[in-house]
Amino acid sequence: MNRLELRGLLDAVCAGTLTPEAAHGRLLQFLRHAPYEDLGFAKVDHHRSIRQGFPEVIFGIGKTPAQIASIAERIVNAGQNLLVTRSTEEAHTAVVAVLPDAVFNPVAGTISLRRSPPPVGKGTVAIAAAGTADLPVAEEAAVCLDMMGNTVDRLYDVGVAGLHRLLAVHDRLTAARVVIVVAGMEGALPSVIGGLVDTPVIAVPTSIGYGASFGGLTALLAMLNSCASGVSVVNIDNGFGAAAIASSINHLP
Numbered sequence: 001m002n003r004l005e006l007r008g009l010l011d012a013v014c015a016g017t018l019t020p021e022a023a024h025g026r027l028l029q030f031l032r033h034a035p036y037e038d039l040g041f042a043k044v045d046h047h048r049s050i051r052q053g054f055p056e057v058i059f060g061i062g063k064t065p066a067q068i069a070s071i072a073e074r075i076v077n078a079g080q081n082l083l084v085t086r087s088t089e090e091a092h093t094a095v096v097a098v099l100p101d102a103v104f105n106p107v108a109g110t111i112s113l114r115r116s117p118p119p120v121g122k123g124t125v126a127i128a129a130a131g132t133a134d135l136p137v138a139e140e141a142a143v144c145l146d147m148m149g150n151t152v153d154r155l156y157d158v159g160v161a162g163l164h165r166l167l168a169v170h171d172r173l174t175a176a177r178v179v180i181v182v183a184g185m186e187g188a189l190p191s192v193i194g195g196l197v198d199t200p201v202i203a204v205p206t207s208i209g210y211g212a213s214f215g216g217l218t219a220l221l222a223m224l225n226s227c228a229s230g231v232s233v234v235n236i237d238n239g240f241g242a243a244a245i246a247s248s249i250n251h252l253p
Helices: 004-014 020-031 047-052 066-076 089-096 132-147 160-167 170-175 189-192 211-224 238-248
Strands: 036-040 044-045 082-085 102-107 111-114 126-128 150-157 178-183 199-203 231-233
Touching: 004 020, 004 047, 004 132, 036 126, 044 066, 047 160, 066 082, 066 111, 089 111, 111 132, 111 178, 126 132, 126 170, 126 238, 132 150, 132 199, 132 238, 150 170, 160 189, 170 238, 178 238, 189 199, 189 238, 199 211, 211 231, 211 238
Parallel strands: 126 150, 126 178, 178 199, 199 231
Antiparallel strands: 036 044, 082 111, 102 111
8 A cells, every 4th residue: 555545545435435444444454564574584564655655676686586576475465566676587487476467677677566556756757878788777767767656758879979869859858857867988978968957867877888987986976076966876777776766856746
């Protein structure tokens, strides 16, 4: 149960379309899992959607397929939407054995399953990716944003090596409420976009590049030192983190 569903439950009782007894039963079903479910190897946080607006997200790295499937099953059985990041086809096979409707995105490395519609964001979140090699991180952000209830506008392969490509989508950048910018190499794209828009820019450095890129460290430092105002930076390859921040901004009144 998320905030939207809880509000809908109370509104239904107030309007007389749902009896207090029926509402009581639904709340009890939810609260039986409160505040978490202990699986021994994991404590599944069933109240995170109430506190933060979105259910617990499973980080796939370091977990076995069986562990991911077990956590995923508990999340969905509690009536929550499912999102797994940094996952694999092997993990997806384990998840669909217990949740047949779970969807795997091989580019983003995500597993997702939507049980109920999330609260809808106020506007559009644009994702600008410098190059095709940055798409795994950009798509991770896109899938996460979609699951969190946001409209996503993908602007891919618009890096600074060909500024005409970026200028061609200028109107779409300025129409967005938040812009996520994904780039590796020298990490210049967020600074360029930051100088073109008056909305928050969330920069995501990627580990794409040759030796002196140091696995994304060069891009990270370049973005942290951006001279454009309104640019914030998340960790290297952290598409999920960028999506979470962008979604929070996009759901503000």
